[in-house]
Amino acid sequence: MSQTRTAARAHIPGDDRFGRLARATAGLEPPFAVVDLDAYRANARSLVRRSLGKPIRVASKSLRCRHLLADTLRGDGFRGVLAFTLPEALWLAEDHTDVVVGYPTTDRAALRRLATDQRLRERVTLMVDSPEQLEFLHGAARPDPARPLRICLELDASYRLLGGRVHLGARRSPVHSPGQALALARRIADRPGLRLVGMMAYESQIAGVGDAPAAALRGLAVRMMQRASAAELRERRATAVAAVRSVADLEFVNGGGTGSVEGTAAEPAVTEVAAGSGLYGPLLFDTYRAFRPRPAAFFALPVVRRPAPGIVTVLGGGWPASGAAGQDRLPRPAHPGRLAYRATEGAGEVQTPLLGPAADGLALGERVWFRHAKAGELAERVNSFHLVEGDRIVEEVPTYRGEGHAFL
The missing domain is CATH 3.20.20.10 (Alanine racemase)
Structure with missing residues (x-):
């Protein structure tokens, strides 16, 4: 199925986020990762409001991207790095x-x-x-x-x-x-x-x-x-x-x-x-009452198999977060909706089966968008982030890994 059709399917009423991301990245081959700058900057403004006038020291482990770190520190309310x-x-x-x-x-x-x-x-x-x-x-x-x-x-x-x-x-x-x-x-x-x-x-x-x-x-x-x-x-x-x-x-x-x-x-x-983590808005911050950062960091994986009705397999996906092992440490399919892991396989090293009503509507080559459970650890899996404004890529910037660094 063409990338144009992929974008059209992602453009669903009431949630244009994945429509915008699909249009912006139509020329890319997955896997890749994006940062939605509109959401990222909204999260930065939210953190500054919450900090009550006190400066925010940016936790670098939650970004692991020098470009985004420097861009954030140029903004009002942020001062210094916590490495x-x-x-x-x-x-x-x-x-x-x-x-x-x-x-x-x-x-x-x-x-x-x-x-x-x-x-x-x-x-x-x-x-x-x-x-x-x-x-x-x-x-x-x-x-x-x-x-x-x-x-x-x-x-x-x-x-x-x-x-x-x-x-x-x-x-x-x-x-x-x-x-x-x-x-x-x-x-x-x-x-x-x-x-x-x-x-x-x-x-x-x-x-x-x-x-x-x-x-x-x-x-x-x-x-x-x-x-x-x-x-x-x-x-x-x-x-x-x-x-x-x-x-x-x-x-x-x-x-x-x-x-x-x-x-x-x-x-x-x-x-x-x-x-720092609140800038990307990863899954682990979906369970807070007082604030809710906008999801800003995503990665896309291609559908490469259709093993049975109601199941598709995407390339890769085994990118768990650190901490005590559990379901809350796994990436989560974010779009299309109604997709879930098989209990016996979970997120695999080189392939991940996904089950659910949306599976039968996905053809080979189409994308499934994921959110990572934690913030900066996504940067350890990719060499660059594609920065998206609206429905276009404005820049591709290297992660720490893309600059040849694995500090931990």
Whole structure:
């Protein structure tokens, strides 16, 4: 079937998104990925409104595309990058002046390069959460006391109950109490060659957990937990920040994520919020009540087989998201509607059977559009994004992978 017919079928009343994407990409052979700039920019404006006037530090792992990262940072309300590895941060710091590495590093070669390059040293901030990491950084980088490395202290934002026996949230920093934060801040201040400039706390149990899942009772439980956790963290974070500020003149206090932007930004102790996934609007953000980003990133796969009535097979498709394995980590067919995986096959490495009423209307060569479960991980599967405005491609830009980088 011709690509013209594909586009016509996708142009359905009430939802012209896939009609626009089909017309824009009629000359492309799938598989490929697109970013709908109209939706992307609407999501950026939404994040800025939710941030209550505080700057948004863009999480690079949620984009993994230098062009889109730079374009976003040129917009009002965005300032600085939250990188995921030190080699990536050094690469990005060639163009950006404020890059915080969101996770600790043990990359000796990258640390030595950072310590010996004045421009990079002034632009990149390292993350620490223990005296052991301080020892490692000092031994690996051997920083000059007159030219110290910039350091950010990470406070654990998890919600703990029953004396810590119940832990809700990601297992990140061991620094949980204000006293622990103060003790580590003093260790950093006493270490020649290191300068404490920031604090960070990521409340994954709030920012990364949707409060409106399909199961109503579970949703109620999640909302109760998140309200209690937010109240506890607000007080603990303020106390910890005040304690650390008694030791160091902090330039920034970072918190939150796409799912908690407005709540975190409302805390007086927080000076900036982190976000990135909300720009692409992946599947995992379909279960939030307070906001709903517009889906902006899609990938298209071609129909290559018709094994039986009611079934079509597309090329590839096995692009699951990281995290605990489950159905919520799989890409989802977005168009045509009423397509689903076979329970015994799921999303396959080189082919994916899809079942449903729409299958019999698809011919060989036609496309099925998918959404990825998480944001930036889609960029690890393609070399470029086709940027679409309206019903035309305005630019093709490389992903990290397309520029020859696989940082993690």
